[in-house]
Amino acid sequence: MTRLHCYVHVPFCRERCSYCDFFLVTRQDLLGRFFSALHSETSERLAALRESTVHSIHFGGGTPSLVPVVYLENWLEALSRHVSLSDDAEITLEANPEDLTNEKLYELAALGVNRLSIGVQSFIPEKLRALGRLHTAEEALRVTDMALDLIGNVSVDLICGVEGESPDIWAQDLDTAISSGVPHVSVYMLTLEKKTRLESFVRKGLVTLPDEGAQALMYMMACERLDAEGFEHYEVSNFSKPGFFSRYNLGCWQRESYLGFGPSAHSFLVSGDHELRSANASSLIRYMSSPREAQEYREMLSREERADEKVFLSLRLSSGLELVHLMQYHEGNDAVLENVDRLKKQGLIEFRNGVIKVSRKGFLFADKVAEELLPVRMRD
Numbered sequence: 001m002t003r004l005h006c007y008v009h010v011p012f013c014r015e016r017c018s019y020c021d022f023f024l025v026t027r028q029d030l031l032g033r034f035f036s037a038l039h040s041e042t043s044e045r046l047a048a049l050r051e052s053t054v055h056s057i058h059f060g061g062g063t064p065s066l067v068p069v070v071y072l073e074n075w076l077e078a079l080s081r082h083v084s085l086s087d088d089a090e091i092t093l094e095a096n097p098e099d100l101t102n103e104k105l106y107e108l109a110a111l112g113v114n115r116l117s118i119g120v121q122s123f124i125p126e127k128l129r130a131l132g133r134l135h136t137a138e139e140a141l142r143v144t145d146m147a148l149d150l151i152g153n154v155s156v157d158l159i160c161g162v163e164g165e166s167p168d169i170w171a172q173d174l175d176t177a178i179s180s181g182v183p184h185v186s187v188y189m190l191t192l193e194k195k196t197r198l199e200s201f202v203r204k205g206l207v208t209l210p211d212e213g214a215q216a217l218m219y220m221m222a223c224e225r226l227d228a229e230g231f232e233h234y235e236v237s238n239f240s241k242p243g244f245f246s247r248y249n250l251g252c253w254q255r256e257s258y259l260g261f262g263p264s265a266h267s268f269l270v271s272g273d274h275e276l277r278s279a280n281a282s283s284l285i286r287y288m289s290s291p292r293e294a295q296e297y298r299e300m301l302s303r304e305e306r307a308d309e310k311v312f313l314s315l316r317l318s319s320g321l322e323l324v325h326l327m328q329y330h331e332g333n334d335a336v337l338e339n340v341d342r343l344k345k346q347g348l349i350e351f352r353n354g355v356i357k358v359s360r361k362g363f364l365f366a367d368k369v370a371e372e373l374l375p376v377r378m379r380d
């Protein structure tokens, strides 16, 4: 029986935040049509996977918390007509504080949502204003408290590197998140994405962001403070108390099968020796008019691509990568060991008991570290 994770991309937000380049629209009047398309896509794709058991479902976006709960309920019912849901399945919903009333939280808990990932970003009014978020600092705190009471398994997202942010301001955000009692924190460094409002403000000199060095310092602060409070740094951006890691995200990083529904969603299916990656087109119009033909990309991974992916994804995790995997794919083992030794001397990795783990400092350059270790492949 295939172990499966499911992701639903809900591509609606009330407004687009200045720094965001995700695929989404602000036309909430299209929600009904989107969900009918989602039902069609779901029944089409799950018909071939009846033997699967779903271990986690992740409603992401966009802003899934703005969706009336009845839509989510109907979709979960439709899903369970095709595949079975494991008894302890994790059901996560990404939420924005402005949507989470007490009533909504009750409804979500009653539906079976047992993990909330709240897009708090900051508990500080000036930072929230600079990010153009719709919620207040007071709302963020109140909602986090309510969610902890009603759902318990709660994660908050925090962003560092906002205009005017000093290490002291960042320390306040970290301290507030820690003292709120949440068992999971995701930490992101603000990045300038192309074609966003923020990028244009920075280009015109209207906004100045802290430089890379200051951002790196803030990231290291987060690692140190969260570590001191018993959070495990289990992935580059993710910190969890024991047992509270995101099962959906961990499943993706560990290359378990997942199906992504909705425009722009990605999927990965493992079947024996075959691994298939696919992605839906980033077009809501196309999705709503022909949801059964939503995919615009499908690729069966070659042996080399699978090896590369394993290196990239494993090095993002605290569990690391076994040296034997690299040796298997490298042409000259001496070169692998030289690279490992060099990265170790630079303080970017640790190497113990045959396992390579990226260090705290190395996590700042996780992709570069992976590139340095990527296989020079054996010729078949």
Ligand code: SF4
Pocket: 012, 013, 014, 015, 016, 017, 020, 021, 022, 024, 061, 062, 063, 096, 119
């Ligand atoms: S709420 Fe989240 S997904 Fe929506 S625009 Fe803001 S950052 Fe992007």
